[in-house]
Amino acid sequence: ITPADLSLxxxxxxxxxxEGSMYLFVFLWVPSLQEVSPTSCPLPLGYIFTSLMVTxxxxxxxxxxxxxxxxx
Numbered sequence: 304i305t306p307a308d309l310s311l312x313x314x315x316x317x318x319x320x321x322e323g324s325m326y327l328f329v330f331l332w333v334p335s336l337q338e339v340s341p342t343s344c345p346l347p348l349g350y351i352f353t354s355l356m357v358t359x360x361x362x363x364x365x366x367x368x369x370x371x372x373x374x375x
Contacts, residue, residue, distance in 0.1 A: 332355075333348060340346055 333346075336346055336348075336351070
């Protein structure tokens, strides 16, 4: 990476920020939910994780479907 190639530096910085936020989410989503939930009932973490993964899959499929159409 050279200082003259600014576009590559922007891509690297953007990817670093995205991956960092994903790692933070992966490690902190359970403690964050446990902190705000009532202590009397356990959280359905399996259902929550499954719904997050299904949402990611559906959004990927929708994006692929939208991008398959040529622009007007």
